[in-house]
Each structure stands twice: as C-alpha cells, then as structure tokens.
Amino acid sequence: MTDTHEPLISIDRLARHYFVGGETVRALDGVSFDIRHGEWVAIVGQSGSGKSTLMNLLGCLDTATSGTYRLNGADVETLSDDQLADLRNKEIGFVFQTFQLLPRASALANVELPLIYRGVSRKERRATAEQALRSVGLANRMHHRPNELSGGQRQRVAIARALVGEPSLLLADEPTGNLDSQTGEEIVRLFGELNARGHTIILVTHEPRLAARCPRAIKLMDGRVLGDGPGAEVAALQGPRAVGT
Amino acid sequence: MTRFLDNVAMALGTLRANPLRSLLTLLGIVIGAGTVVAMMSLTEGLRLKVTTDFAMLGPGTFQVQKWPAPGTFGHRDWRKYEQRRPITREQGEGLRGLPHVRLVSIEEYPNRPEIVATREKATRRNVEVGGVLPDYLEANGVAIADGRFITDGDVALGRRVVVLGPDVADLLFPGRSPLGEEVRLRGVPFEVIGVGQRQGSILGLRSKDAWAMMPWPAYEVAFGRNANNNVALVANTPEDMPKAIDEVVTRLRRLRGLSPGDENDFDYYTNESATETLDQLISMIGAATFGVCALALLVGGIGIMNIMLVSVTERTREIGVRKALGARRGRILAQFLFEAVTLSALGGLLGVLLGAGVAVGLREVMSVPTSIPAWAVLLSLFTACGAGLLFGIYPAARASRLDPVEAMRTE
Numbered sequence: 001m002t003d004t005h006e007p008l009i010s011i012d013r014l015a016r017h018y019f020v021g022g023e024t025v026r027a028l029d030g031v032s033f034d035i036r037h038g039e040w041v042a043i044v045g046q047s048g049s050g051k052s053t054l055m056n057l058l059g060c061l062d063t064a065t066s067g068t069y070r071l072n073g074a075d076v077e078t079l080s081d082d083q084l085a086d087l088r089n090k091e092i093g094f095v096f097q098t099f100q101l102l103p104r105a106s107a108l109a110n111v112e113l114p115l116i117y118r119g120v121s122r123k124e125r126r127a128t129a130e131q132a133l134r135s136v137g138l139a140n141r142m143h144h145r146p147n148e149l150s151g152g153q154r155q156r157v158a159i160a161r162a163l164v165g166e167p168s169l170l171l172a173d174e175p176t177g178n179l180d181s182q183t184g185e186e187i188v189r190l191f192g193e194l195n196a197r198g199h200t201i202i203l204v205t206h207e208p209r210l211a212a213r214c215p216r217a218i219k220l221m222d223g224r225v226l227g228d229g230p231g232a233e234v235a236a237l238q239g240p241r242a243v244g245t
Numbered sequence: 246m247t248r249f250l251d252n253v254a255m256a257l258g259t260l261r262a263n264p265l266r267s268l269l270t271l272l273g274i275v276i277g278a279g280t281v282v283a284m285m286s287l288t289e290g291l292r293l294k295v296t297t298d299f300a301m302l303g304p305g306t307f308q309v310q311k312w313p314a315p316g317t318f319g320h321r322d323w324r325k326y327e328q329r330r331p332i333t334r335e336q337g338e339g340l341r342g343l344p345h346v347r348l349v350s351i352e353e354y355p356n357r358p359e360i361v362a363t364r365e366k367a368t369r370r371n372v373e374v375g376g377v378l379p380d381y382l383e384a385n386g387v388a389i390a391d392g393r394f395i396t397d398g399d400v401a402l403g404r405r406v407v408v409l410g411p412d413v414a415d416l417l418f419p420g421r422s423p424l425g426e427e428v429r430l431r432g433v434p435f436e437v438i439g440v441g442q443r444q445g446s447i448l449g450l451r452s453k454d455a456w457a458m459m460p461w462p463a464y465e466v467a468f469g470r471n472a473n474n475n476v477a478l479v480a481n482t483p484e485d486m487p488k489a490i491d492e493v494v495t496r497l498r499r500l501r502g503l504s505p506g507d508e509n510d511f512d513y514y515t516n517e518s519a520t521e522t523l524d525q526l527i528s529m530i531g532a533a534t535f536g537v538c539a540l541a542l543l544v545g546g547i548g549i550m551n552i553m554l555v556s557v558t559e560r561t562r563e564i565g566v567r568k569a570l571g572a573r574r575g576r577i578l579a580q581f582l583f584e585a586v587t588l589s590a591l592g593g594l595l596g597v598l599l600g601a602g603v604a605v606g607l608r609e610v611m612s613v614p615t616s617i618p619a620w621a622v623l624l625s626l627f628t629a630c631g632a633g634l635l636f637g638i639y640p641a642a643r644a645s646r647l648d649p650v651e652a653m654r655t656e
C-alpha cells in the first residue's frame with residue numbers, strides 16, 4: 001500500500017513549454033513542491049502565470065516538457081495514455097471553472113460519469129451518485145439538467161462528480177470564478193468541510209483573498225514559484241514586477 | 246454487459262437529441278436496404294413462380310421437337326428451324342424400348358389455339374388442343390379431377406372422346422359435371438370423358454387450364470394430320486435423365502438418317518432449360534439491384550460518416566470531459582462506433598420494413614408474385630451495420646484521439 005511518509009504529490013523542476021509559431025512559451029518553468037495527504041493548498045497567481053498549465057499537469061491531463069511528477073508514488077511520465085486515463089479516473093476529482101457538465105445529461109447522470117469508466121454496475125453507480133449529490137445538498141435536484149440549475153448548483157454537481165469516485169486528490173480550477181461572491185463563499189465553505197473530512201484539495205485561483213483562507217498557498221509568477229507557505233502570508237506577496245510597476 | 250448497455254443508452258441518447266437529422270442521414274441506408282429487400286422479394290417471387298409455372302413437364306421428363314426451347318433462339322434463326330424435317334409419329338414410336346426410357350408420349354398439335362363449343366356456348370379461341378396417347382398425362386404432369394383420361398382402347402378404337410381442362414369445363418358447363426356431355430371441335434362432336442385438375446396460370450398472365458386433349462386418331466378426324474409431332478419422354482428415374490437423353494438422341498439421329506458429322510436436326514429440352522432464360526433474366530435483375538444497393542449503401546455510409554463527424558465536432562467538449570474523467574481511448578472509440586452502427590442498423594431496419602412493405606403491398610394489391618427471402622433481410626441488416634462500422638471508424642478514431650485539455654476549451 002501507499003507509504004504514509006510518501007507525499008501525495010511530489011514534483012521536481014516541472015516545466016511545460018508551448019511551441020507557438022517558432023517561439024517558446026515557458027508557461028511553467030521549473031516548479032518544485034510536495035503536497036501531503038489531507039492538505040488544502042491554494043495555487044494563486046495572476047492571469048497567465050501558469051496556474052491552469054500546472055493544474056493540467058497535476059491532473060494528468062497533460063504531460064510535462066521536463067521534470068518529474070510522482071503521484072501517490074507513481075511516476076506519471078512513464079505512464080501510457082490509457083494508464084493516465086485510469087489514474088485520472090481513480091485518483092483525481094476535477095472541478096472545472098466552467099463546470100464542464102454534459103448539457104444533455106441529468107445531474108445524476110453527470111455524477112455517474114466517472115463510475116461508468118470504472119466499470120461499476122448500473123445499480124451501484126446510481127446509489128453512489130445519489131449519495132454524492134446528497135452530500136453536496138442537491139438531494140432534490142438529481143434529475144434536473146444543468147440548464148435547469150443555478151450557477152452554484154451546477155458547481156455543486158461538478159463537485160459531487162469530482163468526489164463520487166473517492167479520489168485521493170480534488171483539483172479545482174477557479175471554482176468560484178463564474179459565481180457571485182455569496183455563492184462563491186458557499187463553495188469555499190464546502191471545500192473547507194471536505195478538507196475537514198480528510199480530502200486533499202488543490203484550489204487554483206487568481207484571487208489572493210481566496211488563497212488567504214487556505215492553510216497553505218503556492219504563488220506562481222511567469223511559470224515559477226514565487227512563494228510557498230501559509231495562505232495568508234503567500235497571498236500577500238507581491239511579485240518583483242508588480243513592485244516595480 | 247454493463248458496458249454494452251451503456252453504449253446503447255448513449256447511442257440512443259444522441260438519436261433522441263437529433264431525430265430529424267439522424268433520419269435524414271439514414272435515408273441512403275434506408276433506401277439501400279429497402280431496395281435490396283423489395284427487389285430480392287420480387288425476383289425471388291418471380292423465380293419461385295417461374296419454376297412452378299413453367300414446369301410444363303413432369304419430373305424426369307424431357308421433350309424432343311423440331312423447335313428449340315422457347316426463348317433460346319432469335320428471330321433470324323426462325324427459317325433454319327422452320328426448314329427442319331418434321332418429327333413423325335413413326336420416329337416417335339421408334340423411341341420406344343430404350344433401356345432408360347419409361348414412357349413415350351407422342352403429341353400432335355394444330356398450329357394455333359382452338360375453340361371448343363356446345364350447342365349453347367363456345368370458348369374464345371384460346372384452347373390448346375392436341376391428339377395424344379395415354380402417356381400424355383404423366384409426361385406432362387397433369388392430373389384428372391373428374392372422370393378418366395384417354396386409354397389405349399380409346400386410341401385403338403378411334404373413340405371420339407375428349408378430356409377438358411378445368412377452364413373449358415367451367416365455361417361450357419358451369420355448375421354441373423360435363424361427363425357424358427357433347428362438345429364440338431371444328432364441328433366434330435366429342436364426348437367428354439374427364440376433366441383435368443386446375444394448375445393455375447403462368448405468372449398470372451396465361452392460364453394453364455384451357456386445354457382439350459383427344460386420342461390422336463379422333464383428333465386427326467377433326468384437325469387433319471399434322472406431320473410434325475412433339476415427343477415427351479419420361480426417364481426411368483429423374484437421375485436417369487442424362488442417359489435417357491443420350492439414348493434418345495442417338496436413336497433419333499439414326500431414325501432420321503443423320504451421318505455422324507451432321508448437326509442434330511431436332512432439339513430437346515427439360516423443365517430446367519425452359520426456365521433457364523428467365524432465370525438468367527432474373528439473375529441480371531438481381532445483379533443490377535445489387536449495384537444500385539451497393540451505391541445507395543456507399544452514399545448512406547458517407548452520410549453516416551458525415552453525421553458522425555458533425556457529431557464529434559459538436560461534442561468535442563463532451564469528449565474532452567469524458568476523457569478527463571477517465572475514459573480510455575478505446576471507450577471513446579467504441580462509443581462512437583457503436584453510435585454509427587446503431588444509427589445504420591436503425592436505417593437498415595427501417596429499410597427492411599419499407600422494402601418488406603413494398604413487397605407485401607405489390608403482392609396484396611397488384612398480385613405481383615413476391616416472396617421475402619430471409620437471406621435478403623439478413624444481408625440488408627448486415628451490410629447496413631457493416632457500412633456504419635466501416636464509415637464510423639474514421640470519425641470515432643478522430644474522437645478518440647482528441648486531447649482532453651484542448652477539447653474542453655472549445656465552445
């Protein structure tokens with residue numbers, strides 16, 4: 001089984017370069033840190049600082065140009081496409097900024113999705129998905145389609161879908177970005193509860209205010225780590241350029 | 246099993262989302278499958294009908310005559326056959342006693358159909374009459390429904406008797422037995438001694454039941470002698486037919502004084518040779534249908550490919566989400582392939598129903614002989630599914646190769 005001393009995530013000099021029209025965009029340029037089981041970490045930084053790129057790497061949706069990434073003790077670079085798919089399916093729960101719910105499917109069907117690819121039987125799938133929707137307070141919205149739900153409710157469906165497979169890691173990219181501040185507040189509180197119940201959470205945000213509420217934050221700037229420490233301190237960091245201008 | 250049901254559910258979900266568009270796309274497949282079933286039902290029906298309707302001879306029977314089998318010679322050859330010497334009654338008698346020949350039926354016919362009349366009524370000029378021997382019955386696969394057929398006694402004693410086909414009997418003696426009644430042919434009175442069993446018609450066009458057969462001596466009293474005879478021969482068993490044909494041809498060549506190098510100046514044919522030309526025609530219709538259907542299925546397949554490509558484009562985001570949530574490439578491939586096959590199977594099914602409907606409609610409303618062959622139904626469904634599978638591969642492969650990050654970014 002997993003060595004308890006081994007961190008959940010361990011990245012070392014991770015880089016992701018895009019090659020666009022003969023130019024190299026260093027979206028991520030040598031990032032190293034560890035995240036242990038049960039942590040709640042914010043990844044914060046201005047727009048374009050490389051947060052989404054990092055999140056795609058951590059979520060095994062994309063592969064690094066260089067550097068290493070160990071997730072739960074496994075070397076992600078060495079895995080095939082199908083193995084990465086399995087890893088995403090079992091180990092990672094995604095909450096996307098734009099929800100990414102299937103528009104034609106009910107809330108329940110959306111939440112069932114990860115279980116489909118895990119080969120869970122229909123009956124068991126249904127029961128588990130209903131349980132996940134209840135846990136985010138949507139017991140009476142299960143058969144609604146996304147367009148029949150409010151923004152906050154959609155994000156809850158997305159969170160239920162991320163949680164339904166009991167992944168090791170919950171990855172949320174700007175989960176409050178499309179929500180009004182009050183609804184955003186509810187979602188952040190929900191993350192707090194989930195973390196208290198033992199879930200490891202990585203929350204990507206460009207809002208220092210939100211990062212300040214997380215026990216730990218990692219601040220990115222131009223694809224590099226500017227700071228890593230308690231949320232309130234790191235959120236307040238100003239980059240050299242920001243200082244200069 | 247869970248996976249199979251999931252795929253079916255997903256495929257049907259897409260169909261439900263775009264029923265009209267799906268249906269339009271399926272038109273090619275529907276038409277292709279429908280045409281196969283309708284045309285194959287028609288040709289199969291014709292084929293069955295032809296083999297029963299044109300079976301003029303009994304089993305194991307073949308016929309020699311100076312004319313070749315109908316449909317095998319062109320207009321230009323007519324003179325050549327016309328000039329052949331007739332096959333005489335004596336030559337016919339000379340074919341008796343061959344080891345593999347059981348019966349010899351010598352038949353004498355006038356050159357055209359005749360009228361049969363009573364004092365009150367007359368048929369139209371559409372009755373096939375002939376002067377025959379008792380063996381006519383078996384050699385021609387005719388059965389007697391009422392009374393009896395011609396006997397050796399009738400021939401030997403020159404009795405003026407006649408056996409009527411059911412059409413003639415019904416027309417002249419509606420609702421009563423014609424046995425013992427008198428009919429006239431060319432003014433000569435004949436006593437009706439029997440009525441044949443009904444045989445139906447050739448493709449619903451020409452009745453096989455309008456006939457009147459007499460012992461040949463009595464026939465010659467009414468019609469005079471026709472020097473040209475048909476001779477129908479029955480082999481000991483149907484398997485003996487090739488040997489029997491050999492014996493008959495050899496004997497007849499000798500009887501007609503042909504030298505070894507001479508071409509036969511007579512022809513023989515069997516039931517099979519009578520239907521051969523029609524069979525060929527039907528096969529050609531079948532081949533043409535296949536061409537049309539192959540084309541329709543190709544068009545249908547391209548339609549499927551097109552709609553699947555549109556579907557992949559429209560659902561790029563969905564594919565991205567599915568992959569992000571752990572769908573392997575193979576699952577996405579299977580999902581879209583399954584959808585293409587479901588779509589085309591549905592088209593095939595609609596086509597089969599349509600084609601079968603046309604076939605049944607033709608039969609019930611226009612009494613065209615149709616028979617829906619199971620193999621045509623299966624063939625249509627299989628090829629439709631095959632087209633879906635084949636033309637679904639490219640779009641499905643494209644879907645499975647999408648990059649999840651890119652895919653989720655599309656609007």
Ligand SMILES: Nc1ncnc2c1ncn2[C@@H]1O[C@H](COP(=O)(O)OP(=O)(O)O)[C@@H](O)[C@H]1O
Binds near residue numbers: 025045046049
């Ligand atoms: N697919 C891509 N191709 C080229 N450049 C990209 C691509 N994705 C991101 N980038 C660039 O990488 C940098 C970091 O982007 P991103 O990770 O999306 O930042 P953030 O999420 O912090 O706003 C940006 O300059 C962006 O333009």
Ligand SMILES: [Mg+2]
Binds near residue numbers: 051052053
């Ligand atoms: Mg971003």
